[in-house]
Amino acid sequence: MKKKLILDVDTGSDDAIAIMTALLSPEIEVVAICTVWGNTKLENTTENTLRLLSRMGLKIPVYAGVPTALSKYLSPERDVPAFIEAEVDGEVVKMHDDLFDLPAPHYGKEDLPAPFFYMDYLSEVEEPVDIVAVGPLTNLGYALSLKPDIAGKINSLTIMGGGYNVANVTGSAEANFWHDPEAVQIILDSGVHPTIVPLDATHKAIITKEEIDELRASDNFCSNFAADLMEQRVLVHTEVQPLYLPDSATVHDALAVAALVDRDVLQDVREVNLNVCFTGVGEGHCVIDRREAPANSNCSFAFSADRDRFVNFLIKTFKNFNEG
Amino acid sequence: MDKLKTRKVILDVDTGSDDAIAIMCAIKSKNIQLEAICTVWGNLTVDKTTLNTLGVCEALNADIPVYSGCNRPMVKDRSKYRDLEDAYEPLIVDGKELKIHYDRLEGIPESKRKAESRHAVRFYYDYLTAATEPVTLIAVGPLTNLGFLFRLAPHLASKVEQLIIMGGGVDITNCSRAGEANIWHDPEAFQIILDTGIHPLLVPLDATHAAGLNLDDCEKLEGLNTFAARFTARLAKQRIEYESARFGEDHNWSAIHDALAVCASIDETVLENVEEVACRAGLSGSADGEVLIDRREVPEKANASIALSANKEKFLAMLCQLFAD
Numbered sequence: 001m002k003k004k005l006i007l008d009v010d011t012g013s014d015d016a017i018a019i020m021t022a023l024l025s026p027e028i029e030v031v032a033i034c035t036v037w038g039n040t041k042l043e044n045t046t047e048n049t050l051r052l053l054s055r056m057g058l059k060i061p062v063y064a065g066v067p068t069a070l071s072k073y074l075s076p077e078r079d080v081p082a083f084i085e086a087e088v089d090g091e092v093v094k095m096h097d098d099l100f101d102l103p104a105p106h107y108g109k110e111d112l113p114a115p116f117f118y119m120d121y122l123s124e125v126e127e128p129v130d131i132v133a134v135g136p137l138t139n140l141g142y143a144l145s146l147k148p149d150i151a152g153k154i155n156s157l158t159i160m161g162g163g164y165n166v167a168n169v170t171g172s173a174e175a176n177f178w179h180d181p182e183a184v185q186i187i188l189d190s191g192v193h194p195t196i197v198p199l200d201a202t203h204k205a206i207i208t209k210e211e212i213d214e215l216r217a218s219d220n221f222c223s224n225f226a227a228d229l230m231e232q233r234v235l236v237h238t239e240v241q242p243l244y245l246p247d248s249a250t251v252h253d254a255l256a257v258a259a260l261v262d263r264d265v266l267q268d269v270r271e272v273n274l275n276v277c278f279t280g281v282g283e284g285h286c287v288i289d290r291r292e293a294p295a296n297s298n299c300s301f302a303f304s305a306d307r308d309r310f311v312n313f314l315i316k317t318f319k320n321f322n323e324g
Numbered sequence: 325m326d327k328l329k330t331r332k333v334i335l336d337v338d339t340g341s342d343d344a345i346a347i348m349c350a351i352k353s354k355n356i357q358l359e360a361i362c363t364v365w366g367n368l369t370v371d372k373t374t375l376n377t378l379g380v381c382e383a384l385n386a387d388i389p390v391y392s393g394c395n396r397p398m399v400k401d402r403s404k405y406r407d408l409e410d411a412y413e414p415l416i417v418d419g420k421e422l423k424i425h426y427d428r429l430e431g432i433p434e435s436k437r438k439a440e441s442r443h444a445v446r447f448y449y450d451y452l453t454a455a456t457e458p459v460t461l462i463a464v465g466p467l468t469n470l471g472f473l474f475r476l477a478p479h480l481a482s483k484v485e486q487l488i489i490m491g492g493g494v495d496i497t498n499c500s501r502a503g504e505a506n507i508w509h510d511p512e513a514f515q516i517i518l519d520t521g522i523h524p525l526l527v528p529l530d531a532t533h534a535a536g537l538n539l540d541d542c543e544k545l546e547g548l549n550t551f552a553a554r555f556t557a558r559l560a561k562q563r564i565e566y567e568s569a570r571f572g573e574d575h576n577w578s579a580i581h582d583a584l585a586v587c588a589s590i591d592e593t594v595l596e597n598v599e600e601v602a603c604r605a606g607l608s609g610s611a612d613g614e615v616l617i618d619r620r621e622v623p624e625k626a627n628a629s630i631a632l633s634a635n636k637e638k639f640l641a642m643l644c645q646l647f648a649d
């Protein structure tokens with residue numbers, strides 16, 4: 001039986017690749033996509049998601065979520081802008097364009113806001129579902145705050161976020177966790193016991209220019225669009241975030257989706273007790289209990305990934321798109 | 325009071341002794357069309373505040389829908405480094421435990437009804453989305469329900485004619501050195517509300533303490549010999565008993581905070597010294613939960629009205645009139 005999946009995204013370049021990965025995986029049935037602010041504002045992440053689904057000829061319900069962090073930006077000292085872009089040949093190249101260069105969507109978002117969708121859907125559904133969340137965790141933090149008992153209806157929650165030995169948005173934080181650290185803590189406190197796919201894993205499972213060419217060779221809309229997005233990411237990485245292989249890019253969010261289909265793309269997955277810091281220079285930082293006798297584990301944390309396995313998975317999966 | 329206008333009202337309560345009196349004011353007032361009551365944690369856990377709310381409605385034979393809401397602050401208690409120590413502990417006097425809010429309000433029936441199945445935040449969202457007429461919100465507990473609502477849907481603030489909040493204190497605090505209970509319990513929620521531009525009317529401790537009831541006032545209410553008046557006197561006397569045990573015999577009165585906020589929605593002149601202020605919620609450190617008013621010579625643009633005093637005689641007269649039959 002296919003895994004029923006709800007995706008939570010802030011689309012976003014790697015989110016788009018993650019959405020396509022999920023939709024092209026025969027093992028997965030995507031029942032809904034929730035959007036959240038993050039890589040760009042909520043209107044754009046929702047519009048981008050709808051454009052992508054429409055272009056793929058699909059009509060999966062899209063629920064727009066919370067437009068900002070639960071509480072972080074209420075404190076002026078915590079309200080610092082952070083996004084990643086580079087200047088290449090005199091032109092600004094962003095990691096995430098505000099709006100995808102795709103045709104207008106064939107359909108609109110649902111009326112119901114994403115947190116209420118989670119509350120209704122999870123209350124009513126009989127078989128627990130899988131959730132992969134690859135943006136700020138605001139929607140799930142909100143839903144679990146209002147209705148803590150829906151935690152029991154989540155079969156697995158895979159989160160792309162955080163970092164132990166790798167950071168991006170500040171010296172000690174990854175963007176999704178940094179955007180709404182309180183929401184992450186609410187999830188960690190809820191007993192859901194997520195699998196965390198942090199930068200330690202995603203910066204291992206990178207894709208090179210040659211491999212992007214190989215993926216593009218499938219020559220369908222999805223493989224071409226994914227390759228375009230990846231190439232743009234290679235440009236930004238090369239300029240401002242060079243990785244351990246030349247001419248390569250991270251595809252963070254897609255690794256979280258891949259892990260749902262093939263857990264072995266993650267490596268060195270350890271049970272840890274994780275807290276997220278809300279204040280000061282440690283804002284958004286993953287605080288893992290490293291004492292000899294740590295507090296009880298509240299998540300599984302992937303400290304590495306199998307790059308070849310992931311890249312081969314992507315190349316294989318993107319062959320699966322059939323136009324019309 | 326009949327010449328005053330009638331308005332639709334949704335109450336948000338953590339019932340609670342003074343909340344119970346506030347609910348009765350709203351039910352009894354001819355100027356209030358009570359659309360619903362939302363409950364929140366605060367004085368007690370939300371299952372208790374909900375049962376108490378249903379019980380008060382039952383006692384007055386009022387079939388008002390009750391929506392149960394949040395049971396903890398939005399984010400404050402997720403960090404042990406916040407100010408989380410509530411100063412209001414039970415007192416033991418002559419072997420008897422005195423509380424300002426008993427778990428189960430005495431003197432009201434067990435409700436035959438239950439709370440509605442929808443969460444309070446969802447109710448607000450649905451109600452305000454569909455609303456074609458203005459509605460007044462009166463929030464007299466921690467502001468968590470409204471904080472979550474406006475975090476998700478700040479545009480719904482435009483559907484609210486007026487938001488009256490019992491909360492805050494300028495020269496008077498209670499839960500901590502800096503904070504009054506309702507704001508202190510969930511300061512983030514208060515800040516989210518302010519950021520919508522809804523411009524609430526704050527009824528702080530400065531106003532509610534100016535309108536405190538003493539034992540003579542309780543006697544006057546008892547003389548009316550209606551359920552609502554007698555129940556109000558009973559709750560007020562319990563509060564006075566606690567407060568004089570805690571603050572000394574000279575403290576022979578108690579503020580009926582939440583009822584003053586409801587009375588202000590009926591006749592705003594029960595409040596006095598209402599000023600326009602620019603305020604923020606303290607979200608950390610020793611000012612955690614404080615309503616920080618911009619006190620500079622040239623403050624920022626006002627985002628709230630705050631009542632720095634109240635007319636006690638008028639408040640008592642309103643209670644007596646509301647509970648006369």
